[in-house]
Amino acid sequence: MEAHKERLDAARSDVHWRIFNDLDMKDEAEMLELAHFLQILLDHAPTSAPVSPPQSADVQKNILGAESDDDVEVDPEEMRSTASTGQQALDLSAIKIAGLTGDTQSEEYETVEYTLPRGPISFDTACRVLEVYRKGGRLSAKGVKKILREHYKMLKEMPNVCEIQVPEKGALNVVGDLHGQILDLLHILDQGGLPSPTNRYIFNGDFVDRGDMGLEICCILMAFQCALGAENVMLNRGNHEEYTICQVYGFQNEVKRKYDDLTFSMFVEVFRYLPIATIVDSQVLVLHGGLFHRNGVTLDDLRRVTRIDYVPKPTDAPLDYNTLEDPQEREMWYLSELNRDALWSDPVQEDIREPNPRGAGVIFGPSVTREFLSNNNLRMVVRSHECVREGFDLPFDDEDLGILATIFSASNYGNSANNGAFMRFTKGKRPPNSLLAGSADAADAPAEPLWYTVTSYSTQEGAGIEDLIKSNQTNLRELVLRKKSELIAAFQEVSSNGEDVSVQQWTEVMTKVTGLMIGWPLLKSHLIPASALKDDGNTVVFAVFLDRFHSLLTQTVGTEEGSSAMMDALYANRQRLEAIFRWFDTDGNGSISQEEFTRGCELINETLPEGEQLRDIDRIRRLIDFDDSDEIDLNEFFEAFRMVDAADGQVDGVIAIASR
Known part of the structure; x- marks a missing residue:
């Protein structure tokens, strides 16, 4: 009986895990679509437009500037530089954060800052940065900008594809997505040890977004790379280290909340120079997403990519770059597509290569992987990008087992109850419980094989299947709300009486409209x-089925406790609305002026056919400006959408009067 219950629980978990992954991929595809919309505005607005990307003179001045006069000198006996050895000479317990005890933050938190010492970032300085964040403190704005400046200078000298060696008497650790979850990073550094020449690290992208401490993670990783060099610490670019993606997923808000817009713009500029991939001991390719849209891709092709020009979904891309007559233009589009593939692609068990449901890159199978490895004299691909239940996965079977691995390090990501994990590579004598890097075929083993072990963990105690089910139910409800008008039309089309459908028809409509x-x-x-x-x-x-969703939401309306929940649930497009609000708010002061609103609407009109353009712009602005202050704040912006949504008597996410 107990064994039967365990099998049922396992099957239940498998179903909900697949649902979570599908919903997560759907969400990323929709966010990419929003980023694409923002990119259209970036591409087609005049240079003076409010949506210009962060390439201002202030960014260049700050990121290329000299060390700030406000950086402080410290006693050289206290701060002995040990970057050359990677050994910890600093007593980290000496760092005191006023008002903090253990994990408890006091009201003094906002005023406690650590300022970096003058001179190059040393290993001791990087350790101090780590401990300041561990204790709940913060770096001064000048300290953050100093790390960005030093890291920027280093990255500009690095190639697209870097190389790193597993130390002879040490290890190389590979860490996957962290997504702003600093507890996972702290756990990895506690378990795996601090970076050093004998304990090297590759951090494989997606440091930011979703979690609320992406800035702190970036500062820690950048500081250690500045201190120890790229031969000991490598940071690969992820698909979230890009302006439009981290604008819609939260990193922009995080940085502006903690510092300012200039600091965010400096982060974006640094992200443009992050390398695409890292090769380990000429055997293992580590990159964020996956492999490529065609055969014959070489490492030299990746080395020729102009990585600083990457955009996730270019607005002017040709339908097929192979049809272009100009060979240089054809080459440019080929290489830019490789860059997107490297950051967005995903492996699947089926032996296929198709466009990725995420909206960028491809999904690819074992044959594509084997062809690439053989073509480039490699044994294995390690990638991240995809939440997997144990934090580590070998997606291919049988003779292809081991040629590709997924590593994901953010535990309980999106309340999915997943483990995080990191890989640890060594060479020489085989460690216990280790796997051979690449195919397990003994005849295929190199003269000096690489071995790896996997450490799986969760920093979120108590996360389990019920949390996953609750997360899925919430996300499915939000998806139904977003698609309600499409669902109504689709149900009416297949219904014989305009009122009901069979369960089979319901299933077919839900699949077709949601894409799940x-x-x-x-x-x-x-x-x-x-x-x-x-x-x-x-x-x-x-x-009645569709009414259930707005009924669940309206139960919370009218209570202070419920209003936030209603906003979160009703506006499954909340992030979209916030991104649009920020686009209008060109000076970043938290409100939209009359001039900003008019200018934004005019820019939108320039992209729309004549019959679909916004009309009577000033009247629209006055309707939204409830307090008649000539400015629209975020609450007024949301309230206007809520009122329009509810104009048909239902708070259901459908703007019923839009066509009146």
């Missing part, structure tokens, strides 16, 4: 209320 190939019948009891079912549960009254 998941087990909808298994979710019937979670999504469809009993009042929407008839004929012994075989027929769905779709109006």
